[in-house]
Amino acid sequence: MADNIIEVKNLTKKFKSFAAVDNISFEIKKGEIFGFLGPNGAGKSTTIRMLVTLLRPTSGEAKLDKYDIVRDQDEVRKHIGLVAEKIILYPHLTARENLQFFGQLFHLSKDEIDKRASRWIDELHMTEWLNSRVETFSTGMKQRINIVRALLTEPDILFLDEPTLGLDPQTTHLIRKFIRELNNRGITVLLTTHDMLEAEELSDRVAIIDHGKIAACDTVANLKKVVTNKENPTLEDVFLKITGTEIRDAATKAAPSGGHHFRPSPQNRVR
Amino acid sequence: MVFKDLWQIAKKDLLEFTRDRLRLVTFFIMPMFMMIMVGFIFPNQNSLKNTLIGVANQDGTPLSTQLVSAVSNLKLNGSTSPAFKVSDYSDISAVKDAIKGQKISGGLVIPAGFSQTIAAGDQATVTIVEDQSSPQISQMVDQILANIVSGFSGQIGLQKVNQILVSQAAVPGTKPTSISAESILAPIQAKIEGIIAGNPSYFEFVAPGIMAMIVMTAVLTGLAASISREKEQGTLDGILISPINRLAIILGKALSQSIRGLVQGAIVLFLASLLFGVTIHGNILLVGLILLLGIFSFVGLGILVSAIATEQETATQLLFMFQFPMLFLSGVFFPIALMPNFMQDISKVIPLTYAITALRQVMVLGAGLGSVSMDLSILIGFGIITLGISVPVFKRVITK
Numbered sequence: 001m002a003d004n005i006i007e008v009k010n011l012t013k014k015f016k017s018f019a020a021v022d023n024i025s026f027e028i029k030k031g032e033i034f035g036f037l038g039p040n041g042a043g044k045s046t047t048i049r050m051l052v053t054l055l056r057p058t059s060g061e062a063k064l065d066k067y068d069i070v071r072d073q074d075e076v077r078k079h080i081g082l083v084a085e086k087i088i089l090y091p092h093l094t095a096r097e098n099l100q101f102f103g104q105l106f107h108l109s110k111d112e113i114d115k116r117a118s119r120w121i122d123e124l125h126m127t128e129w130l131n132s133r134v135e136t137f138s139t140g141m142k143q144r145i146n147i148v149r150a151l152l153t154e155p156d157i158l159f160l161d162e163p164t165l166g167l168d169p170q171t172t173h174l175i176r177k178f179i180r181e182l183n184n185r186g187i188t189v190l191l192t193t194h195d196m197l198e199a200e201e202l203s204d205r206v207a208i209i210d211h212g213k214i215a216a217c218d219t220v221a222n223l224k225k226v227v228t229n230k231e232n233p234t235l236e237d238v239f240l241k242i243t244g245t246e247i248r249d250a251a252t253k254a255a256p257s258g259g260h261h262f263r264p265s266p267q268n269r270v271r
Numbered sequence: 272m273v274f275k276d277l278w279q280i281a282k283k284d285l286l287e288f289t290r291d292r293l294r295l296v297t298f299f300i301m302p303m304f305m306m307i308m309v310g311f312i313f314p315n316q317n318s319l320k321n322t323l324i325g326v327a328n329q330d331g332t333p334l335s336t337q338l339v340s341a342v343s344n345l346k347l348n349g350s351t352s353p354a355f356k357v358s359d360y361s362d363i364s365a366v367k368d369a370i371k372g373q374k375i376s377g378g379l380v381i382p383a384g385f386s387q388t389i390a391a392g393d394q395a396t397v398t399i400v401e402d403q404s405s406p407q408i409s410q411m412v413d414q415i416l417a418n419i420v421s422g423f424s425g426q427i428g429l430q431k432v433n434q435i436l437v438s439q440a441a442v443p444g445t446k447p448t449s450i451s452a453e454s455i456l457a458p459i460q461a462k463i464e465g466i467i468a469g470n471p472s473y474f475e476f477v478a479p480g481i482m483a484m485i486v487m488t489a490v491l492t493g494l495a496a497s498i499s500r501e502k503e504q505g506t507l508d509g510i511l512i513s514p515i516n517r518l519a520i521i522l523g524k525a526l527s528q529s530i531r532g533l534v535q536g537a538i539v540l541f542l543a544s545l546l547f548g549v550t551i552h553g554n555i556l557l558v559g560l561i562l563l564l565g566i567f568s569f570v571g572l573g574i575l576v577s578a579i580a581t582e583q584e585t586a587t588q589l590l591f592m593f594q595f596p597m598l599f600l601s602g603v604f605f606p607i608a609l610m611p612n613f614m615q616d617i618s619k620v621i622p623l624t625y626a627i628t629a630l631r632q633v634m635v636l637g638a639g640l641g642s643v644s645m646d647l648s649i650l651i652g653f654g655i656i657t658l659g660i661s662v663p664v665f666k667r668v669i670t671k
Contacts, residue, residue, distance in 0.1 A: 054508055056670050073514075077513060082508070082509075084505060086505025087505065088505055088508060090287055092290035092291055093283075093286065097286065102509055104279050105279065107514075149509070
């Protein structure tokens with residue numbers, strides 16, 4: 001479809017015989033905030049790492065803005081921004097030095113980097129800390145600069161892997177608002193989070209991945225229909241209904257194919 | 272573009288490095304520490320100063336007293352303080368007891384009747400008692416004492432032979448002889464001539480080795496630690512999602528480590544000449560070139576280890592495994608020629624060996640480019656082979 005910015009087809013990643021991502025397919029529309037949810041070890045980060053060209057898929061394919069993640073790696077890299085689980089900043093360098101370094105890797109001029117960064121830095125209230133070393137920052141401050149770093153390339157697609165993890169409510173609020181604004185400016189967002197309220201609040205559509213497979217993919221409103229035994233169910237209810245309540249890290253070994261899982265109906269399945 | 276990218280990486284690494292105060296301090300302290308330690312602690316003949324030894328002079332004649340003062344007045348290689356501090360003991364068992372009690376490092380026993388035996392035309396014996404608990408010191412003490420005794424003995428021999436020659440010449444009817452006492456006692460004299468003037472100390476032998484070792488280990492561990500640290504803290508992902516050439520990433524890191532290595536090498540060299548009077552007899556630029564090629568020969572190994580090791584600690588341990596035997600087998604401290612054959616064979620596949628040999632030739636003997644070209648070619652060869660293996664491995668590993 002013409003308005004799809006990400007198209008994933010039968011994507012698989014195996015580590016030896018273990019399939020971390022097992023033959024998944026989905027699409028993300030241009031301008032959408034796409035919630036990518038799943039229990040720990042479900043394959044979220046592995047999928048993201050393949051889409052941002054950090055991991056090579058075992059099989060299947062994926063296209064970002066028509067660029068193939070294996071064949072056109074450099075083109076893909078020019079169109080994406082990544083806020084990974086770990087903060088991509090050097091603690092001993094100042095915020096500005098970090099931004100300059102990462103910006104220059106994309107062959108941007110120093111002035112251009114300053115110009116691009118200043119807008120976001122202002123919106124994220126980090127201007128006065130620009131020349132301070134990152135090691136002196138709180139987690140929230142680091143994450144704000146980390147987001148600015150990811151935006152230096154003026155990406156079409158922004159990958160946010162748990163962007164509000166461990167942040168105080170104020171920073172969380174600021175970052176959520178900021179994500180919404182970025183989206184309003186036309187940036188497509190792929191968001192992973194364990195905070196179901198955050199996912200519900202921000203996402204236009206949600207995919208739930210479990211044991212390396214997409215278990216459901218739809219709008220939040222449609223997904224809520226799977227919960228029949230409760231009035232006004234939350235996204236968390238949906239999530240638990242679909243992925244079960246057993247603790248994942250232990251269950252992965254004991255029952256790799258999953259125990260009593262919700263099997264999505266054909267309509268709910270990945271399109 | 273690759274050069275610009277690799278310079279960005281190198282510049283960032285160096286900036287990051289200068290910001291870490293602790294790393295900066297160890298960077299400067301480590302070579303100083305190493306040099307001072309090796310320079311002062313490693314025993315050599317010059318380091319024998321006021322070494323305590325015992326003398327039992329049971330003879331007590333002017334001749335034996337003369338021998339004792341030859342021992343106590345000995346000064347080595349222009350040193351201002353005497354090599355030995357002599358204490359008196361009554362007999363050999365008292366000397367042995369003192370050695371057992373670690374009060375002295377050796378002893379000399381002159382038996383009663385020593386002068387008398389010599390005067391009677393017989394051979395006298397003195398005993399050197401050694402401290403076997405400290406082989407290096409006792410070897411030096413033994414050697415020096417034996418030299419003093421043989422020198423003393425030679426003088427007495429000269430006097431005696433001269434007496435004989437004089438008395439023979441006095442006999443009426445004999446032709447005057449042209450034979451000298453020296454030609455009877457020591458018909459052959461060895462004259463030692465070196466390539467350079469003066470007498471290089473053990474430290475001059477060891478200094479090039481230490482320098483090469485510090486530079487190589489710094490580059491090797493530095494490179495592996497730098498890559499695995501970035502892997503661990505997640506910043507490597509930030510570099511890898513940029514459209515720069517993967518080769519620029521490793522080469523940039525290697526460049527920053529090489530710059531650091533060369534600075535450390537310069538510190539070692541500076542300290543060696545300042546504190547220990549080591550002179551570079553060859554071209555200083557050639558020394559730099561050898562170090563640079565030495566680094567080149569090692570970079571591949573560093574890249575390989577950091578590609579394989581997922582954690583910083585694993586990388587450090589893996590490298591330690593290589594470095595430890597390397598230090599002993601590459602001839603930093605001991606000449607390779609003195610090692611058993613199988614170890615000599617192993618030392619031939621260690622690039623450090625060639626770097627050290629070449630450095631020694633240039634620094635100690637003043638050799639030129641022509642004399643070390645073979646060693647340099649081997650270093651280049653090592654570099655090309657290990658980089659040829661490690662770069663593709665690194666590229667594959669970082670995007671599994």
